[in-house]
Amino acid sequence: xxxxxxxxxxxxxxxxxxxxxxxxxxxxxxxxxxxWAHRSRPARRVLVPLSGALYTVPSLALIVFIPVVLGTPxxxxxxxxxxxxxxxxxxxxxxxxxxxxxxPDTITTAAIAVGxxxxxxxxxxxxxxxxxxxxxxxxxxxxxxxxxxxxxxLVGIPSLGTLMTDGFQQDYTxxxxxxxxxxxxxxxxxxxxxxxxxxxxxxxxxxRTGV
Amino acid sequence: MIEFRDVxxxxxxxxxxxxxxxxxxxxxxxxxxxxxxxxxxxxxxRTVNRMVEITSGSVHLDGRxxxxxxxxxxxxxxGYVIQQAGLFPHRRVIDNVATVPVxxxxxxxxxxxxxxxxxxxxxxxxxxxxxxxxxxxxQQQRVGVARALAGxxxxxxxxxxxxxxxxxxxxxxxxxxxxxxADLGKTILFVTHDIDEAIRLGDRVAVMRVxxxxxxxxxxxxxxxxxxxxxxxxxxxxxxxxxxxxxxPATALRLVDLPTRADANGSSGVPEEWTVLLDGxxxxxxxLGPDGARHxxxxxxxxDDHDAASDGAGTLRGALDAALSSPAGRGxxxxxxxxxxGGVEAxxxxxxxxxxxxxxxxxxRPGDTRR
Ligand SMILES: Nc1ncnc2c1ncn2[C@@H]1O[C@H](COP(=O)(O)OP(=O)(O)O)[C@@H](O)[C@H]1O
Ligand SMILES: [Mg+2]
Numbered sequence: 001x002x003x004x005x006x007x008x009x010x011x012x013x014x015x016x017x018x019x020x021x022x023x024x025x026x027x028x029x030x031x032x033x034x035x036w037a038h039r040s041r042p043a044r045r046v047l048v049p050l051s052g053a054l055y056t057v058p059s060l061a062l063i064v065f066i067p068v069v070l071g072t073p074x075x076x077x078x079x080x081x082x083x084x085x086x087x088x089x090x091x092x093x094x095x096x097x098x099x100x101x102x103x104p105d106t107i108t109t110a111a112i113a114v115g116x117x118x119x120x121x122x123x124x125x126x127x128x129x130x131x132x133x134x135x136x137x138x139x140x141x142x143x144x145x146x147x148x149x150x151x152x153x154l155v156g157i158p159s160l161g162t163l164m165t166d167g168f169q170q171d172y173t174x175x176x177x178x179x180x181x182x183x184x185x186x187x188x189x190x191x192x193x194x195x196x197x198x199x200x201x202x203x204x205x206x207x208r209t210g211v
Numbered sequence: 212m213i214e215f216r217d218v219x220x221x222x223x224x225x226x227x228x229x230x231x232x233x234x235x236x237x238x239x240x241x242x243x244x245x246x247x248x249x250x251x252x253x254x255x256x257r258t259v260n261r262m263v264e265i266t267s268g269s270v271h272l273d274g275r276x277x278x279x280x281x282x283x284x285x286x287x288x289x290g291y292v293i294q295q296a297g298l299f300p301h302r303r304v305i306d307n308v309a310t311v312p313v314x315x316x317x318x319x320x321x322x323x324x325x326x327x328x329x330x331x332x333x334x335x336x337x338x339x340x341x342x343x344x345x346x347x348x349x350q351q352q353r354v355g356v357a358r359a360l361a362g363x364x365x366x367x368x369x370x371x372x373x374x375x376x377x378x379x380x381x382x383x384x385x386x387x388x389x390x391x392x393a394d395l396g397k398t399i400l401f402v403t404h405d406i407d408e409a410i411r412l413g414d415r416v417a418v419m420r421v422x423x424x425x426x427x428x429x430x431x432x433x434x435x436x437x438x439x440x441x442x443x444x445x446x447x448x449x450x451x452x453x454x455x456x457x458x459x460p461a462t463a464l465r466l467v468d469l470p471t472r473a474d475a476n477g478s479s480g481v482p483e484e485w486t487v488l489l490d491g492x493x494x495x496x497x498x499l500g501p502d503g504a505r506h507x508x509x510x511x512x513x514x515d516d517h518d519a520a521s522d523g524a525g526t527l528r529g530a531l532d533a534a535l536s537s538p539a540g541r542g543x544x545x546x547x548x549x550x551x552x553g554g555v556e557a558x559x560x561x562x563x564x565x566x567x568x569x570x571x572x573x574x575x576r577p578g579d580t581r582r
Contacts, residue, residue, distance in 0.1 A: 106296075114311050129301055202301070
């Protein structure tokens with residue numbers, strides 16, 4: 001589909017990839033870090049404030065700073081990808097640590113008592129039970145990634161944000177609105193996807209209680 | 212068999228959990244650790260499956276020092292039941308029970324089959340597909356027991372498993388444990404702070420003081436009859452004479468004949484003495500007093516009370532309760548189906564108790580007839 005002289009499909013695909021890949025990579029990075037923060041008090045004292053501080057760095061600053069540090073081309077989508085990954089990690093380290101903290105002691109005690117080793121305990125018991133809290137964190141990270149992707153358009157990385165920046169320059173309101181509505185709709189769609197995924201992984205949370 | 216040899220545990224913060232515990236839990240028996248909160252019961256239990264690493268002495272399981280075992284492997288061979296059941300909320304009942312067989316290396320299908328067997332044994336097969344949150348506290352506790360049994364471990368560690376449920380359900384769970392134990396003959400180390408529970412369940416009871424020091428280790432009747440010191444005496448309770456009644460089978464108790472009358476004819480004349488009115492199925496319905504009025508029966512003495520001796524006698528406590536709670540001054544005895552058997556005189560109960568005291572050591576424990 002073309003509009004305003006752009007291939008909209010391609011912008012949508014670019015937008016989605018640019019938002020979703022960093023969120024998933026960020027989650028994978030945040031899991032071991034959050035687990036470490038859950039296990040070790042000193043690690044937590046460093047990791048949690050550090051990730052909080054990272055989140056306060058302005059996105060544009062990161063996007064232009066990353067090529068300087070990593071030597072990536074200034075127009076590479078990787079810069080945006082890494083920026084969003086950093087934000088996701090910053091958001092999720094704490095979520096993961098808190099999700100693991102929230103698993104009741106009686107359950108971890110029982111798991112150790114029946115003979116789980118630490119890996120089995122983590123993947124078989126703690127993580128599954130952490131899914132509701134993790135899903136909540138992931139949804140925040142995802143919504144924020146979908147909106148931050150548009151910032152990349154300022155430095156020429158294509159996404160639906162391109163419609164906003166270019167539309168703004170051309171004083172073309174319909175184009176700007178299309179960009180905004182499109183990115184909001186995508187953010188909602190993926191939010192709904194994470195929600196559905198989280199729910200499908202946690203059927204027990206909807207079991208009627210009582211007998 | 213579980214042996215504690217001079218076991219000491221000093222925690223990292225310097226707290227002494229156990230000073231020097233020496234105790235043997237015999238194979239096939241229920242050994243109960245009882246004592247005030249913080250005395251080291253949980254710590255003792257956890258030294259067996261190495262959830263607590265001891266700092267002196269040694270713990271032996273069937274002759275082998277547990278320190279030599281791989282902890283996770285060791286735990287897979289020991290059933291463990293905790294207070295809030297500790298079920299995995301994200302697994303259905305059947306998969307909770309299948310946990311240990313899976314960890315032991317069975318395929319999921321084999322493990323489920325094993326779990327289904329165990330659930331059937333504890334009468335929970337109807338709950339197999341439920342989530343733990345859909346069960347009552349008592350049911351969760353039973354699933355916890357089933358999970359501990361599913362690994363086919365010869366040894367069970369139970370840490371206040373029934374403390375969180377209401378007293379009625381607790382007694383049911385205790386009965387069920389005794390029933391299972393009669394079939395399975397596991398070596399059970401059972402922790403409780405409830406002396407009644409200890410006495411009900413234990414083949415031998417270890418009364419502990421703070422620091423895991425043994426105050427007395429003896430079969431329940433001995434504990435009740437001859438507490439070694441004031442601590443144990445205080446712990447087993449001032450009313451231990453009465454408690455002990457609940458414990459002595461009333462095999463030798465003589466039943467007396469009471470005047471009876473069919474309830475249907477109850478109103479035909481005022482009786483000379485207290486008369487039991489029987490319904491169509493020979494079950495006592497009420498007392499008919501010499502005043503011509505109906506009176507409550509009081510508590511009944513069930514002669515083949517299920518938790519008493521197997522030879523058809525209830526306990527002296529049940530008999531005394533019946534005699535003392537009856538308006539007629541004599542209790543009414545019924546069989547397991549509630550049919551009238553005869554009457555109980557309080558004096559007979561007390562006489563038996565006196566005789567029991569004289570032959571203290573020779574009194575057979577009802578527990579000994581359980582298996
Ligand atoms: N991990 C621990 N660190 C320090 N002290 C502990 C620890 N676990 C238990 N204790 C202490 O050891 C003593 C015995 O505890 P515990 O075995 O749990 O008692 P019980 O089960 O009889 O109530 C208590 O004083 C308790 O506070
Ligand atoms: Mg305890």
